[in-house]
Amino acid sequence: MCEFIVNPYYKALPDWMNQGNAFQNDDILKFHRSLDGYEATKVHTLDGLAKKLGLKSIYVKDESTRFGVKSFKPLGASYTIYRFLKERWEKEFKTEFSVFDFKKPLKMSELGMFTFCAATDGNHGRAVAWTARMLNQKAVIYMPKATVKSRINNIKNEGAEVVLIDGTFDDCVKRVDADARANGWIVISDTAYRGYMYYPQYIMAGYSTIFREMDNSINNQFHCKADVVILQAGVGGLAAAATWYYTKKYGKNRPKLICLEPVKADAFMESVKNGKPTESKQNFDSIMAGLNCGVSLLAWDYICEGVNYMMTVSDDYAEKAMRQYYHPIGNDPQIISGESGASGLAGLLALMENNDMAKYREEIGLNSKSSVLLINSEGDTDPDNFKKVVK
Numbered sequence: 001m002c003e004f005i006v007n008p009y010y011k012a013l014p015d016w017m018n019q020g021n022a023f024q025n026d027d028i029l030k031f032h033r034s035l036d037g038y039e040a041t042k043v044h045t046l047d048g049l050a051k052k053l054g055l056k057s058i059y060v061k062d063e064s065t066r067f068g069v070k071s072f073k074p075l076g077a078s079y080t081i082y083r084f085l086k087e088r089w090e091k092e093f094k095t096e097f098s099v100f101d102f103k104k105p106l107k108m109s110e111l112g113m114f115t116f117c118a119a120t121d122g123n124h125g126r127a128v129a130w131t132a133r134m135l136n137q138k139a140v141i142y143m144p145k146a147t148v149k150s151r152i153n154n155i156k157n158e159g160a161e162v163v164l165i166d167g168t169f170d171d172c173v174k175r176v177d178a179d180a181r182a183n184g185w186i187v188i189s190d191t192a193y194r195g196y197m198y199y200p201q202y203i204m205a206g207y208s209t210i211f212r213e214m215d216n217s218i219n220n221q222f223h224c225k226a227d228v229v230i231l232q233a234g235v236g237g238l239a240a241a242a243t244w245y246y247t248k249k250y251g252k253n254r255p256k257l258i259c260l261e262p263v264k265a266d267a268f269m270e271s272v273k274n275g276k277p278t279e280s281k282q283n284f285d286s287i288m289a290g291l292n293c294g295v296s297l298l299a300w301d302y303i304c305e306g307v308n309y310m311m312t313v314s315d316d317y318a319e320k321a322m323r324q325y326y327h328p329i330g331n332d333p334q335i336i337s338g339e340s341g342a343s344g345l346a347g348l349l350a351l352m353e354n355n356d357m358a359k360y361r362e363e364i365g366l367n368s369k370s371s372v373l374l375i376n377s378e379g380d381t382d383p384d385n386f387k388k389v390v391k
């Protein structure tokens with residue numbers, strides 16, 4: 001069943017708040033805006049569902065339409081590959097490489113051919129492959145053998161080579177790292193681990209675009225319209241980006257942040273219980289495939305001091321949430337949401353509908369006066385299972 005704990009390491013003003021980091025780069029949104037097909041994703045308001053659950057409002061930032069890739073992940077992969085190319089260019093040619101130089105065929109041909117590689121449960125690898133294809137570069141993506149066919153095909157359809165590994169996402173991370181060293185490939189990993197701590201900062205920084213896009217709507221200058229934000233975590237990059245953004249913007253007045261994971265992949269929950277990054281004892285076989293991961297060492301720092309609560313949710317709630325999004329109440333819009341995408345709503349349903357959760361609702365302050373922001377982080381990235389679940 002679902003678990004909920006108050007984060008004992010929470011600080012109203014975390015130590016990292018005034019440290020320089022990649023989140024502060026002023027080219028992030030500018031870079032994304034320069035890409036073909038860029039459009040800020042929508043924020044939906046679900047008044048019907050809010051009323052049913054006894055809340056004031058529910059907002060959903062809908063990443064299912066991002067760049068036609070059906071998840072928020074291209075924001076991280078593309079920005080990181082841009083930063084990689086920028087560093088290479090500026091080191092070699094001693095002239096500036098701006099966001100507008102990304103994709104310039106002449107500059108790419110002077111830089112030469114690269115093979116970008118990554119481990120993935122689906123969406124990050126697809127995003128790396130999508131970026132490589134945009135640049136006419138190569139991508140090799142490592143995935144757990146048990147990954148459903150459609151997620152593997154999504155990556156092959158971007159022109160990448162897929163290598164299937166008999167193991168978990170974290171086994172893929174180790175294998176791709178070793179093979180990249182042997183082959184001279186460039187690892188674009190969303191998770192940070194010992195020996196690989198540099199590029200994941202740009203992946204997380206890329207995700208900050210999601211929150212910056214709401215600067216004048218949900219995230220008003222002096223007041224956030226959301227009292228609570230639920231952040232699903234795989235390696236923790238998305239949750240870290242949100243934690244940085246809200247802390248930097250509102251300090252101790254930031255909304256209450258909940259870091260949410262599947263019961264079957266509870267690495268952040270375990271880590272908070274242990275006070276340090278810790279492996280989950282679970283099997284990583286949640287249907288919330290994008291969340292079947294261990295802890296990124298870079299994301300950990302932000303999440304550990306920045307979020308208020310840790311929560312786990314079971315797969316049946318994820319399916320319930322997918323159906324809820326697909327069959328809206330009253331005038332609420334229909335939202336297409338995959339297993340990991342719907343996990344934020346899964347957590348909210350578990351909190352609001354479950355008598356055992358009453359004390360946590362009270363602790364958070366979830367009531368008829370509160371507004372909640374959810375991130376629909378993916379669309380139907382596994383269309384076969386999606387159809388089965390929502391029918």
Ligand SMILES: Cc1ncc(COP(=O)(O)O)c(C=O)c1O
Binds near residue numbers: 121123190293377
């Ligand atoms: C759809 C979806 N949502 C959320 C996440 C979690 O993001 P992160 O791994 O940055 O914590 C992922 C990760 O792959 C994902 O694919």
